[in-house]
Amino acid sequence: MSVYGRKERMRIDYGRKRKIDNKALLRLAIFLCIITIMLATTSSFFKIKEVAVEGNSSIPDGEVLKLLSRYMDKNTFMVKPALISEEIKQVLPVEEAKVKLRLPGTIIVRVKEREVMAAIPYLGGFVLIDPACYVVKMQADLDGLRIPIVTGIEITKPEKAKPIIVNKRQDVVEGLKKALKYLLPMRAELSEIHLDNKEGEITFFIYTLDGFQIYLKEKDLEEEKFLLMESVLKDLRERGIDKGQIDLSKGAPVFKAF
Structure with a gap:
């Protein structure tokens, strides 16, 4: 019994010693980490x-x-x-x-x-905007750029990297953003996007370089209408028709030649 008792005590003592060593190693590791962080944050190397x-x-x-x-x-x-x-x-x-x-x-x-989508006249020059109506840059002319000009709105104090601010009718910006988003693929063939405010309702007149005028109301600013616009334009051009108005505000498109 005495021999067995001594062995048991030896095992217990050994376990205590191991726990003490582990705590010491942990403290040492923490200390080294602190020193490393201090050196890293103060060293000119970093x-x-x-x-x-x-x-x-x-x-x-x-x-x-x-x-x-x-x-x-x-x-x-x-x-x-x-x-x-x-x-x-x-x-x-x-x-x-x-x-x-x-x-x-x-x-x-x-x-x-930000990708330049359109230009807005401002103080004798132009403010270039992206489809989300953020100001990309301001410049005196549009030389070398094939983008439409937005008319019918007046902006104030444009700042680069900031959304445009429209005088009196800031709510028109949401409609313009929708239109620019869907018109982005065909921007190079557009000359003007005109916003008209009649009796509180915003209407859009979109002009192509080859002579078409597309009429839309604010409620029509959905992807399906713009896909229909591209389809109608393609059909008219294939038939040799190069001028006229396309009214997309009705249930079906209505074309009137100029």
Whole structure:
């Protein structure tokens, strides 16, 4: 019995010793982690030294670099990609801005630029907008651009990367956004999109470069109507008809030659 008792005590003592060693190792590991984090967050090795821009074509690299210049020499571990992404979208005309960090000190920015869909006259020049009615840029002319001009609305104080603000009737923007979304595939063959406000109802007159006028009411701004528009235009052109009005506000399209 005494021998057995001694062996049991030995096993118990050994177990206690192992538990003590495990706690010591854990404390040591935590200490080393803290030291490593302190070194990483204070070391110049992990400072931001470079910004790489990808996916841009019309937005110069310099605009992104200037915007993010305040992050240079900041510690990589102190930089938050999500905040940088939001900052870029607030200032530059991009739909998306994906930001990643590459150790030891590089910010990688991949953007998806807003696509120019139409132009709105403003102070002798033009405001270029995307299908969501965000301002992409402002310029004096439309040289080299095959996009329609939006008329019948007056915008105020356009700001790049911000939605347009329409004087008096901001609610027309929602209808315009729908129209631009569905007209995007055929923008190069359009000359004008005119909005007319009669007795509180917004109507749309869409003009093609080859002489067609398409009439729609705000309630007609659905995908089916625009698919029908393309089908009717194709049919008329194949039949050698190149001018006239297509009324899509009825149950069936009505064509009237000019």
